[in-house]
Amino acid sequence: MPDLETFREEVREWIEENCPPSKRGPDRDREEVWGGRNAVYKNPDSKLWLDRMAARGWTAPTWPKEYAGGGLSAEEAKILRQELRRAGCRMPLVSFGLLMLGPVLLEFASEGQKQEHLPKIVRGEIRWCQGYSEPGAGSDLASLQMRAVLDGDEYVVSGQKIWTSYADKSDWMFCLVRTDPDAPKRDGISFLLIDMASPGVSTTPIKLISGSSPFCQAFVENVRVPKKNLVGKVNGGWTIAKRLLQHERLMISDAGLGLTGPPRSLEGLARKYLACPEGPLPDPALRDRLVQHMMDDECFKLTLQRSAEAAKAGQGLGAASSMFKLYGTEMNMRKYELMVSLLGTQALGWEGEGFTPDEIAIAREWLRSKGNSLEGGTSEIQLNIIAKRVLGLPD
Amino acid sequence: MPDLETFREEVREWIEENCPPSKRGPDRDREEVWGGRNAVYKNPDSKLWLDRMAARGWTAPTWPKEYAGGGLSAEEAKILRQELRRAGCRMPLVSFGLLMLGPVLLEFASEGQKQEHLPKIVRGEIRWCQGYSEPGAGSDLASLQMRAVLDGDEYVVSGQKIWTSYADKSDWMFCLVRTDPDAPKRDGISFLLIDMASPGVSTTPIKLISGSSPFCQAFVENVRVPKKNLVGKVNGGWTIAKRLLQHERLMISDAGLGLTGPPRSLEGLARKYLACPEGPLPDPALRDRLVQHMMDDECFKLTLQRSAEAAKAGQGLGAASSMFKLYGTEMNMRKYELMVSLLGTQALGWEGEGFTPDEIAIAREWLRSKGNSLEGGTSEIQLNIIAKRVLGLPD
């Protein structure tokens, strides 16, 4: 292993040479890249940046090189993150494949499946979506009904998924299906990969209270899926499902994804909308709520940091992902309520004249935030998990 | 029925002639009378006032005259209350017999039992205590273990009660006992009246976090109780028990009893301890909490009033007693926390120098208030009742 400071030097130089200037700094034009067969690059530099990063495997820094990953150690990956942040580089690729599917494939998939799917994820060639929830299986995910019946070398799959983010834009779906309807419900579930281009797959978007949304319903009717697309053991999908949920919760509680909206200075908003350019804010109740949020935010960030450090030092916090999902989303929702209180009636515009684009954005994000405590496992489910797994309270 | 206004005139005159001046106005010296074989009268006028009221049956205004009650209609009783309040008369008698036992005896007891016990309650001759909770039967009251075994014409009773207020000062105890250990737990309970002077009954007081308390443990060892002291049907005590709990909850949520401490002007305390004799209070956070309490208090009182009026008009609020027990006690606890915040460290004195008697009283009452949400059925039990009985949510 080369010396870490040498590595840092190399990374720094590589970034200087390879990251296009237009891919640095805040992403004001929402140029994020999701990849896939129909990838959209608002800015040609985005493709350049993705291809260069993917060529080194640095979209998935710690994945093994044999699957096109970066092959970095945890320490090296940290240095890479630090240097990318230092240089203000944007993420080359936003991908459920990278954040959710990849880690469980590495843990549970066959060699052939890894070879087949991981490199395409690293390079952003295939865009994945998550087929978990169904209309009758939300918090009680294990009661899912989508059936997969073996017929020769193929499964015949039928059923309906809901809350499938970007299903309409994705190439493949990782999916929970019922392979044994007679077993206890958690024991009859398998983890299956479905090509969305297969005949019988269709999607419709879901409109939310905040307006349009990335969520879809996905309809699967007699779709034939090769047997080799089943990950892990037949009827052994629940273990994989739960592991993947942990990755999802971390992704959601991580400010980068899932939580809505760009960072804004709440103090700045307060000063603007309370018409108080300097000195003590004139509304003590709002001032107190503003401080509460700032304190909550600081404590939460420190807890994320402590958890990461503890994990590295082998002093795990236990069920940390549930705590972060719960607290992070509840705090985000409180933040938007605070913003609405700060902006007053200017935060309650829907569209059209009389509001700035940012005011409209805040109104929409405020409404969107109401889903935070539901998606990726409700707050109630997280509390159940904490009570059981961390606190050891009896069923 | 005589005209109600004539009745009002009569009552007013009677009060003028019969209520001793020393029994009017705020009870600064805590002269309340509990009656019983060992009744204590700090002020001889107290006995006079009790005897005069009892002679007319007005300690129990609506009970039938045949049991020494006042025999008044609901309208007349309301007028009596109004006139007593108008003249500032204090309650002649504080009594669990009047507030809890009497109403259920009227509903469930035999004629002989009514004749035996009700007049003595009206006249304050017998002081009653409540033998309900046991160390292993708190919220799950129906799991009580005190056994009563029939032996000839007597029950032989053994077991232990806890949280029995004033057991050490009471003459009789109304008591839940298990008469059938094999039946489902609610079907083996009977309602029994026990003379505390019987051999085998003993009590020890319970010290609370606030200091000494009226609560006791009551030990009953092979106590022989005449069969005729069983109220209602054998093994049919649970129905009576629940009805009595409704009366208890109303008593506790009613500011008169159960809740701790005399009325105080919170605004006055704020002005004194924030050193702000006039104008806006300098601490906006405390000012806001003060207003919140005033508003809560106003809304709660109006709800009590509305419930009383609705009951009369046949438009019941449903499980109102649980709502009042829950909200009244939680609000009282918040009020004491507010008082502690207003008084600062002066509210946290235990005894001795450096604190006024009222400061010490507030500290003790604050600690005592922590029992409010537990005694008479915990807040959680009240929420269960509301969810089930009012909202119809499934088990």
Place this chain on the structure above:
Amino acid sequence: MALVLSEEQELLQQTAQEFVKERSPVAKLRALRDTQDPVGFSRELWKEMAELGWAGIVVPEDYGGAGLGYAELGLVIEECGRNLVAEPFLSTVLLGGNAVLLAGNETQCKEVLPDVCSGERIVALALQETSRHDPYRIALRAEARGDGYRLSGEKLFVLDGHVADQLVVVARTSGEITDRDGITLFLVNADAKGVKATRTLMVDSRNAARVHFDGLELDRSAVLGEVDRGAAVLDRVLDRATIGLCAEMLGGIQEAFERTLKYLKERQQFGVPIGSFQALKHRAGNMFCEIELARSIVMEALRALDEDRPSVSQLACTAKARCADAYFLIGNEAIQMHGGIGVTDEEEIGFFLKRARVAQMTLGDAAYQRDRFASLRGF
């Protein structure tokens, strides 16, 4: 007056319940929104409501009203609140109408109020100038010019401002920007030269507008009430409107809660109705208490208006603070307990959340009301 309904009131409530449920369910608001209806409510339906006497319940008979009380008006508005009715009770009856009734002279009342009662005239109150309710913060100047006034400035969040026939404009005739003295009310025709209203689309799909005044010339006869002394009458108008708004909120709170209870009983997860989970039961039990307390204070405040009690302002503050907090709580809990379906546009419960937040901010949120209460009590 008692906190229970009389037989007549129960009858009125029943009529209102049936009419509103039949003629203006929540789907009506959705249709107005989705068709981008330029009026934002149904003028025809409003006339029908007026024919039932609802627009003039609290207007004296001399001006075409029924001369009844707020206890009655509150019942009707509560039923409207249950169904998120968009018709202009708040703007025209409670705000604009009351401003004319309380401040206007006989001529003005005779000119305006019969048309309000018949549903033919919409009158809006142009008050707010910043993004929050702050009634004495009036910068819009009315300068004396000869025998009249000249108005320039802008008003925000004028309810039904873009469809109003007349506007009651709160303007400054003297004093500094936040002075209570120096405020004057003017009655202005919406089509007058120098008045320009722009609709602002709100999240709750209810009407509001920005109104711009650019050198509007007014005759002295446009003054409503006394010059420079408008704050006193404005206080009374706002108390009435606030209490009326609380009746609307109470209806929305009750409806959102009942829909949630229904869902808790129907929705199955883990093989049982989700309403059997104790954590949700306890939250529902606490909501029930909050609603009962809100109902008590709203009823009391409505009755205090009818009896003209001196405590009206304090009761208005208390009612609004409590309804704002309760609607906030129940609006959010309703969504959470409905789960994912609760955040879809297809499910109606989201409309209640949106209305809750707008109503919360309208005429002052809970923090504003508590601050005002303390000021009224002198501490």
Place this chain on the structure above:
Amino acid sequence: MALVLSEEQELLQQTAQEFVKERSPVAKLRALRDTQDPVGFSRELWKEMAELGWAGIVVPEDYGGAGLGYAELGLVIEECGRNLVAEPFLSTVLLGGNAVLLAGNETQCKEVLPDVCSGERIVALALQETSRHDPYRIALRAEARGDGYRLSGEKLFVLDGHVADQLVVVARTSGEITDRDGITLFLVNADAKGVKATRTLMVDSRNAARVHFDGLELDRSAVLGEVDRGAAVLDRVLDRATIGLCAEMLGGIQEAFERTLKYLKERQQFGVPIGSFQALKHRAGNMFCEIELARSIVMEALRALDEDRPSVSQLACTAKARCADAYFLIGNEAIQMHGGIGVTDEEEIGFFLKRARVAQMTLGDAAYQRDRFASLRGF
């Protein structure tokens, strides 16, 4: 510095845990209370703790200390907080000791600190004059007289004030009653003429006193630090003491929570452990999150002290606000979940509730801290 413990720190924590659990469990505080112990803690135990080096952890080696950091001191105090230890960490190490360390000259430090480190001297800070923390509100006058000063006035809630050997007195040498300027610190022997300390018995059975100064004559050498410029050093003392107090509170919070969890698992009602009821589970889950967040900020604040970061004051505010709220929540929930037994004096959980409320008010409650935080940030 990382937010995880080093091996050395883990060892120290373990030592402290074992020692405190063995030598000073909660029963010790009860015994001090029930025997009406005149000192209010054990001088012998304090000396033993000092021998372990705990009293001097953060004192430089030159003055008899270990020269370690707050990260280490915090671990020890946290274990003490778990067992409601009454020994004088807050008064002597965090308040009085720090005042001497930060403001004193070499002579003063050499005279006082070695005795503090050895546990032989108790030093208290006489600051508060009303019923709440308000550090610049100093009315107690120190009038210049010849070559010295004359002090008159009264101090409240002086922690360990009646058993202190020396007092650091915060007095006004110039300016008006709430001015930040004009505050001076004095080092005073408790047995000096004109000083009278009266013990005040608090609900948490911990020590406090009223101290009366009646024309106390002081030499110029009694001044600690600069005349009129005491506020700057006072701020630093209070930040350190506040963060140290938070470590104590964190220990109490954690212990009260663990005891409650244990009870939830043991206590049976309706044939099952009460910890199986979902409503209680969810409340416990929320408490867990609050505690984890409190732990993070306390660790960070301790490390910020050791690194002398400019953010120390803001972190102190944040830590205290959060610990105050968390201890309040968990103290009350602990009682409620223990049920009736929780409000008996026999059960130890009530001691945590009492300590929670006193600690909450000590050195400023959550509202005070949030207000200070906003002021520090300039809004």
